[in-house]
Every structure is written in C-alpha cells, then in structure tokens.
Amino acid sequence: MDLIVQKMEGKIVRALKQLVLFGWEQSLSCLFPVIIFASLAFTQIVTLPFLPRYDWLLLICLLMQWGMVRSGLETRDELKVITLFHLIGLALELFKVHMGSWSYPEEGYSKIFGVPLYSGFMYASVASYLCQAWRRLNVELVKWPPFYIVVPLAAAIYLNFFTHHYWIDIRWWLSGLVMIVFWKSWVIYEVGGTRYRMPIALSFVLIGFFIWIAENIATFFGAWEYPNQTDAWSLVHLGKVSSWLLLVIVSFLIVATLKRVKGNNSTSMGTSESL
Template sequence: MGLTPLKLPARLHDFVTFVYLEALCCIFPAVIMLSLALSKYIDLPIPRYDFMLIVCLIMQAVMVLSKLETLDELKVICLFHVFGLALELWKVHHGSWAYPEFAYSKIWDVPIYSGFMYASVASYICQAWRRFGLRFSEYPHWTANLFAILLYLNFFTNHYIEDQRWGLAVALVVMMWNTRVHFNINQRDYQMPLTLSFLLIGLFIWLAENISTFYGAWQYPNQTEIWQRVHYSKISSWSLLVILSFVLIAKLKGIKSLSRASIQKAS
C-alpha cells in the first residue's frame, strides 16, 4: 500500500506558498546581500565595489535569460537604477552616508553598483505584481502620482528646508485609507490595506539595510568607528521610497495597458 501524501490545511498551504513566492521575488536583493557578506571575508583581485558591480550585472542577465524577469520588467528596473543613482549622488554629496572603499567604478564617490540596490526593490515589486496577480481597489491614481513626485523631491530638498516626510506620510495614509491590494494564492483571493503593505516592505528593507551596512555596503556617519544599528526612522524613509517605487510601476503598467487596449480597439 502506498503512502498517502501529507495534505496541509488550506490556509497553511497558502502560507507556505506565499513564503515560497516571496523568496522568488527576493532573489535579486538576496544575491546582493550574500555577495556583500562573502566579499567582506574573501580576498578579491579587484576592488570590492567593482566586484559587486560585476555580480549585479551578471545577476541581472541571469534574471532575464532565465525568465525570472521579463524584458518589460528589465526596463522598469533600469529606470530605477538611474533614479537610485541620482539620489545616491545627492545624498553622498551632502554627507548622509558614504562609500569609504576605493573602486574604479565610482562616480563622484558613489559606486555604480549602488543603483542596483534600488533596482532590486523595483525587481521585487515587479515580480510580486506578476506572481501574486496584484489588483487594487479604490486606488487614487492622480493624487498618488502627485505624491510620488513630492516624495522624490523631498529626498533632495530636506537638506535645505524642513523634512516633510511625516506630513506626506499622514496625507498618504488618509488618501489611501480605503485602498486595498488584492492578491491570489492557490486560486484563493486575499486582501490587505495597501498602506500596511508599504510599511511591512519598508520594515524588511530596513532589516536588510542593517545587514548590508554591517557588511560594509555603505556607512552612515555614526558607523564610521564601529558598526551600529540603523536608526528606526529609516523604516519611514524606506516605506516612502517603496511608495514612490510602487506608484511609478503602477503608472508604467497603466500606460502599457491603456496602449494595448487602444491598439485592440483600433484593429
């Protein structure tokens, strides 16, 4: 007599599937963190930041060639690389953090690989969007686009005027109070407040940031002499950056859907 396969309760099965799919969505950032850890303890024939750039380029190629990412997603990720690198150049110039190690692939004291850390956030969102079949109810399209612009500008202007992140955060919570993200696991539908998902993703990025700075990805001013935990306030920064990333991806996906619908109607 054969053994009967072990059947998990439906909700537990969905949770296991959720964790598995989340792990697939996090492959790119996981490779970045693993490479940072390994490069801290092994001797490299090239500067460490240059090594990280090569790893990121190879990993990006693998993601596309293996179909883990689509060409459309690659375009979005490249756009985030540019946005992230611009933000890095500004923040490093104003002393918010630093990349102390030498590298040939540095531009104004910022290693090019740093843009991939922002791109990996976009990679996660794009893959989650596809793997979970994300849908949204009561999503405020136009006001969300406006707030995304204000959020990005605030990362630059907070060196000259008072930081507006908390005001923007409160306004966003009010604006998206009724917005829900709907997702599918094993043919069953789930939903949660969209703002809660932003906070949770920001929290996990903050945890990843602690690991990354521990392994020397970059340094905050208070980490120059000895590593210290990244301040809790950075959770809000990452959550707002996730909102910016999400809104931009939603806008790009919306434009593409509209374009396809127009083509079909015209034909």
C-alpha cells in the same frame, strides 16, 4: 465534536500550506535582493583578485540582471522599469553622499563622486521585487487614486529627500497625505488559487519595515556606512523606517502607474505582454 476538531485542523493545515506557499513566492520574488546580499557577504569575507570589491559587486549585479532577463525571470518591460529605478537611486545616492548622509569608504574604479555604480542596483532590486511579486501573486489594485494625484504625490516624496537638507522636512506631512489618499485603496493578491486583500497603506509599512531589516544586513556587510558606523557597526536607527517607507511608496506608485499605463495600451492594441 470530532467533526468540529477535524474542520479546525483542516483549516489550520490549509492556512499553514498557504503561508508556506506565500513565503515561497515571496522568496522567488526576492531573488535579486538575495543575490546582492549574498554577494556583499561573500566579498566581505573573501578578498577577490584583480579588482576592488565595489567593482566586483557591479559585475555581479550586471551578470545577475543579464541572467534574469536571459532566463525569462524578468521581461524586457520589467528591465526598463528596473533601469529607471537604478537611475533614480543613483541620483539620490550622489546627492546623499555629497551631503554626508552616508559614505562608501572603500576604493573602486567604478565610483563616481564617491558613489559606486553598484549602489543603483540596490534600488533596482526593490523594483525587481515589486515587479516579480506583482506577476507571481497576480496583484490587482482596488480604488486606485487618479493619475493626477498619484504622480505629483510620488514626485513630492522623492523631491523631499533632496529639499529637506535646505528646507523643512515634510516627510510626516507626506506620510499623512498618503494615508488620506490611499485610505480606501486595497491590493488584492492570489496564493494557491485563493484571493486575499490587504490595505495598500499596510503593505507600504510592511515592505518598508523589511527593507529596514535588509538595510541593517547590508550595512553589516559594508554595502555603505552611516556616520555613526564609522568606528564600529551599529543598528540603523529605527527612524530610517520612515525614509524607506516613503521610498517604497515612490517605488510602488511608479510601478503601479507604469503597469496601468501598459495595461491600457495593451488592451487598446490587443496585446497581452505584461510589465
């Protein structure tokens, strides 16, 4: 009996150690988003001189990005991916602000058509997290769908963010299609030398939910403003989880596709640089 109890205690202790280690790796992977949230909170509380708040946020994001590449926390290939997400996110921001989905009410020299340039870094931070976590957890994909299915699916999800303003919103159809396409797909990751696996669809949902939580924090600190938050801050509607879920899927599909392309090129060229 004592031996059984000892074994159970040992398993519990190991599980807790693995959970703490997993949380630590996730925290390191979230460095870029954490800096953005900290900057939003700090500039909300403290009024910095010389420049409007949005411009200070842009400078902080640029310095953070430079520091991560300079220190080796991010590779140059990862910087290319993050820059791509910055442009994708900025294009979406320009359109959504124009359509009145949300707004940036404060002044700033770095605003283009009502959108501050720092906003693109909020999308880039998602890519930064994915790249960091991918490398730190030694992620592998099992039964990944073919390229000719993944790319059109990601494109359709992204385009729906624009077209639903003029046509029907097909996000739920697209979500169902994602579940069908990735039904047999798994993500394998490593924590403390032990390999674990998770359905990719579940990872999409979890990341989307935590980004929704981050969105509530960001809007609380005035990163942007939804129409229902004009007079006073309120919780972002839970339905936004579906939007972030789809955006996470687009992000994941782009990063995964680029990593597979990079991996194939590295193998054929005999190089080992990782994305």
